[in-house]
Amino acid sequence: MPSADRRLSPRRTPRQVRAELTRERILTAAAHVFAEFGYAAGTTNRIAERARVSIGSLYQYFPNKDAILAQLLVRHIDRGRWTEADQLDLSPGTLEATVRALVRDAIDNHDDDPQLLRIMIEEASLSQELLDTIERHGEERIAQVRDLLARHPDVRVGNLGTAAELITFTVEMNIHKLLAAPRTVPVEAVEAVEDELVAMITRYLRGPS
Amino acid sequence: MPSADRRLSPRRTPRQVRAELTRERILTAAAHVFAEFGYAAGTTNRIAERARVSIGSLYQYFPNKDAILAQLLVRHIDRGRWTEADQLDLSPGTLEATVRALVRDAIDNHDDDPQLLRIMIEEASLSQELLDTIERHGEERIAQVRDLLARHPDVRVGNLGTAAELITFTVEMNIHKLLAAPRTVPVEAVEAVEDELVAMITRYLRGPS
DNA sequence: CATTATTGTGAGCAATAGCTCAGCTCTCTG
């Protein structure tokens, strides 16, 4: 499995609609294939087959396999921007609602492509360029959450930065575990976990009782 | 990459000390190689090379690559049994200490082989037999934690089962994230996260304030 | 020692991966 070309940028930029369409088909297929087989077993031939496109076409838009995953992740990241932060009620007594909004947001994000995070974790040999992008996005989110905590009057916690990191990661991981499970979890179970998760974080943020 | 033989049990059981030694060398090497390269890129040839053993020897003790990971995981699981549960003080006002013991235990467990969990997550195509073993062990642990929560007078939480699952997973994941990070985290940062994690779970378990 | 059982070796096979390239089809432009 050689991959001499370590570029991530496309090999040829589409100039006709037709081309943009096949490029999109490839990406969609790749998302499905990676989700189903994992990164290593999600072969480029399988992706091409699923996209109903020849393997040659695939390599016209992506210089190598890594670039496909990279594009997928970048897209996932861009889609997951936290935009509703400013519309939140930050008056006293609304902490639980705020936390629930955070949790719900995480759930919505994972509905898109529930398995992508697992693949992200799995693939250790991601390019530095991509890892940086992911890292940057992660810090951005944590900063947003930190800001939110700082604004809210109900929050009484020692280290705001650590708290933001802790709850962001905890929410993301628990939601992922819940939704990426092989068997589909019944709705009431999802709600139960959501409630407990919200309770845990809310009580934490409210500080010592 | 064919692997017709799906057995996980060893191909030949060692009868001389010499054999047991090379078997051990292979496992140690495998742990290192998997940790460094991941499962897919951690080739059997690389493992043999690192163990300073010929590839043939490797396949005398393990029928296939999966079996090596299986053995590694089983060993990890067996080592991580929670045995200090009964020595805990369960009188009122000791909840924080109990939670801290849980967290410390998770830290100790991950000092052994910090990267193994990542590989476990990564490898989707583990045999059913192994998955069952892992699942069983996971449930065992959660049951232990649930039992602990049920006994402790300070715990006031709605659903004990969900709570046990939630905190077990949360602790494990956060500790893993902390210790498996590429750069070594300074001790004070570890302590800070430990404190916040303990605070979060303690306040959660104490119930609504 | 001689014999047998156990352990160790590594060249190389079959399968499969990522990826190329010569040549085709389609769309656009004048």
Next chain:
DNA sequence: CAGAGAGCTGAGCTATTGCTCACAATAATG
């Protein structure tokens, strides 16, 4: 409608993988 370039094809090249097998080396046994 003809020429040009954009888009598409898929047989097949090369590298690599998991793994085998015929054989050599070492240890146990009588």
